[in-house]
Amino acid sequence: MTETDRLKGLADRLLLEGTLPPEDLRSLLLHHDGQGADYLHGLARQTARKHFGNRIFIRGLVEIGNCCHNDCLYCGIRRSNRHVERYRLDRQTILECCRTGYEMGFRTFVLQGGEDPWMDDERTATLVSCLRQAFPDAAITLSLGEKTVEAYRRFFEAGANRYLLRHETHNPAHYALLHPASMSLDHRLHCLEELKRIGYQTGTGIMVGSPGQTADHLVEDIRFIHDFRPHMIGIGPFIPHHDTPFAHEPAGSVELTLRLISIFRLMHPAALIPATTALASLSPDGRERGILAGANVVMPNLSPLHSRAKYALYDNKASLGAEAAEGLALLDRRLAAIGYRIDKGRGDYDNNRRAGCHTSEDTTGIEAHDLKTDILCIK
Numbered sequence: 001m002t003e004t005d006r007l008k009g010l011a012d013r014l015l016l017e018g019t020l021p022p023e024d025l026r027s028l029l030l031h032h033d034g035q036g037a038d039y040l041h042g043l044a045r046q047t048a049r050k051h052f053g054n055r056i057f058i059r060g061l062v063e064i065g066n067c068c069h070n071d072c073l074y075c076g077i078r079r080s081n082r083h084v085e086r087y088r089l090d091r092q093t094i095l096e097c098c099r100t101g102y103e104m105g106f107r108t109f110v111l112q113g114g115e116d117p118w119m120d121d122e123r124t125a126t127l128v129s130c131l132r133q134a135f136p137d138a139a140i141t142l143s144l145g146e147k148t149v150e151a152y153r154r155f156f157e158a159g160a161n162r163y164l165l166r167h168e169t170h171n172p173a174h175y176a177l178l179h180p181a182s183m184s185l186d187h188r189l190h191c192l193e194e195l196k197r198i199g200y201q202t203g204t205g206i207m208v209g210s211p212g213q214t215a216d217h218l219v220e221d222i223r224f225i226h227d228f229r230p231h232m233i234g235i236g237p238f239i240p241h242h243d244t245p246f247a248h249e250p251a252g253s254v255e256l257t258l259r260l261i262s263i264f265r266l267m268h269p270a271a272l273i274p275a276t277t278a279l280a281s282l283s284p285d286g287r288e289r290g291i292l293a294g295a296n297v298v299m300p301n302l303s304p305l306h307s308r309a310k311y312a313l314y315d316n317k318a319s320l321g322a323e324a325a326e327g328l329a330l331l332d333r334r335l336a337a338i339g340y341r342i343d344k345g346r347g348d349y350d351n352n353r354r355a356g357c358h359t360s361e362d363t364t365g366i367e368a369h370d371l372k373t374d375i376l377c378i379k
């Protein structure tokens with residue numbers, strides 16, 4: 001059996017069985033076989049199309065503030081970075097951003113921000129209630145970091161539906177390398193469990209190529225995500241920020257990120273998996289390649305133009321053009337060029353879709369999609 005055939009067999013088994021032994025996951029991650037990778041992406045793309053058709057869900061991202069009391073070593077808005085011009089959007093501004101998005105057709109708003117003590121549970125719950133009242137048919141997603149269980153419950157009762165909290169790495173020693181001693185992996189995992197228990201559609205994920213990350217760490221992450229079964233899985237490359245301790249570390253690999261997207265699609269056919277901003281920031285065709293590897297969500301930026309540059313988690317973060325809400329027409333054209341369309345529905349996780357997971361299916365009909373041709377078409 002050739003190496004390509006072996007990798008194809010592993011991708012088939014992953015779809016069929018939902019997981020693989022660690023050494024096989026390692027092979028899928030590490031073997032740089034062009035045809036094997038094409039097959040993996042093709043199978044993942046076909047799996048996504050079976051569940052979602054050629055539709056890509058959009059989420060309007062509002063970066064509500066960059067004040068943060070945490071000091072994550074990778075993050076540009078970490079507390080120790082004295083060069084950040086801090087900002088905090090007021091409730092009215094956030095509502096206006098969402099109103100603009102609503103009129104464009106967005107039915108999910110993602111509120112993301114640093115962990116800001118001023119933005120306490122009371123203020124956050126009030127903000128969520130106001131949004132819930134103003135947009136009864138829209139989904140509200142929060143991405144505001146670690147809170148108490150009571151706070152998560154309060155936000156849920158106020159009308160939040162989804163929560164994004166990447167675990168970043170499932171390996172405790174690696175977690176300790178990326179975070180200050182005041183943060184712990186156990187606490188983050190506890191938060192994730194609680195979010196799910198409360199009833200949130202819960203998202204987790206990792207940065208690919210974060211400093212100190214090994215293939216074994218990634219295998220641990222895959223196994224954790226397999227067991228946790230998040231509704232949403234955010235996978236983006238690590239990108240250095242010049243004012244952090246990791247300023248001189250290399251960025252993560254686009255190809256490895258794409259392989260992980262495909263692996264997660266095969267493991268969780270119904271999961272909501274974004275082609276992340278980090279992927280689009282690192283590579284001009286990153287968004288399209290993410291979708292062609294099995295992603296089914298994009299998150300255009302709805303924040304006010306003047307605050308976008310201040311929410312710099314990493315250098316050269318994309319927030320304009322097809323990464324921006326006002327660039328929706330451009331996004332639509334770029335998606336059309338690879339055979340996809342924007343879906344303006346809420347795009348909730350569909351529990352019923354899970355029933356169809358991991359069924360055996362004839363995969364011989366997968367057309368070899370020529371990524372390069374697709375991408376050259378994009379104007």
Ligand code: SAH
Nearest residue numbers: 074075113114144145166237238239313314
């Ligand atoms: N405070 C919130 C939101 C954090 S920003 C929280 O802790 O969940 C959202 C995500 O951006 C993080 O979870 C992290 O995975 C990603 N991120 C931060 N810095 C990054 C960097 N330098 N490169 C790539 N992704 C980064």
